Amino acid sequence: GYYEAYYLKAQKIRTLIKEDFDSAFKHFDVIISPTTPTTAFKINEKISDPLSMYLSDIATIPVNLAGLPSISIPCGVDKIGLPIGLQITGRSFDEETILRTAFSFEQETQYRNIKPKLQMEK
Numbered sequence: 001g002y003y004e005a006y007y008l009k010a011q012k013i014r015t016l017i018k019e020d021f022d023s024a025f026k027h028f029d030v031i032i033s034p035t036t037p038t039t040a041f042k043i044n045e046k047i048s049d050p051l052s053m054y055l056s057d058i059a060t061i062p063v064n065l066a067g068l069p070s071i072s073i074p075c076g077v078d079k080i081g082l083p084i085g086l087q088i089t090g091r092s093f094d095e096e097t098i099l100r101t102a103f104s105f106e107q108e109t110q111y112r113n114i115k116p117k118l119q120m121e122k
Contacts, residue, residue, distance in 0.1 A: 018066040025091045030101050033059050035072040035085030040116075042082070059087055069095045073102050074111045081117045 036056050063070045068089050075086035090098040106112045
């Protein structure tokens with residue numbers, strides 16, 4: 001039926017995504033990218049545009065589909081003080097490398113000490 005065909009096609013696409021990452025990892029130990037294309041949403045901010053919500057996950061979806069370990073750590077703030085995330089992705093079953101990379105980044109920068117100003121809307 002349709003379910004089986006859809007599932008098989010999804011698995012083929014997942015395999016292609018995984019192969020692309022595997023190819024990159026022949027040359028690099030980790031892949032570093034923004035966690036999202038924009039900074040964090042404000043607390044209680046209502047986003048009615050589904051495209052904006054989809055795009056907020058655009059950098060994390062391929063990593064999840066490929067089943068790869070990844071970590072997001074702070075790497076700065078925008079002009080109004082909202083955090084910016086840095087995503088570090090590693091090879092399958094190589095969490096140690098991404099954790100060591102994240103730790104090294106945090107030790108060499110001061111971004112871990114920046115606390116965003118939380119403004120609760122009433």
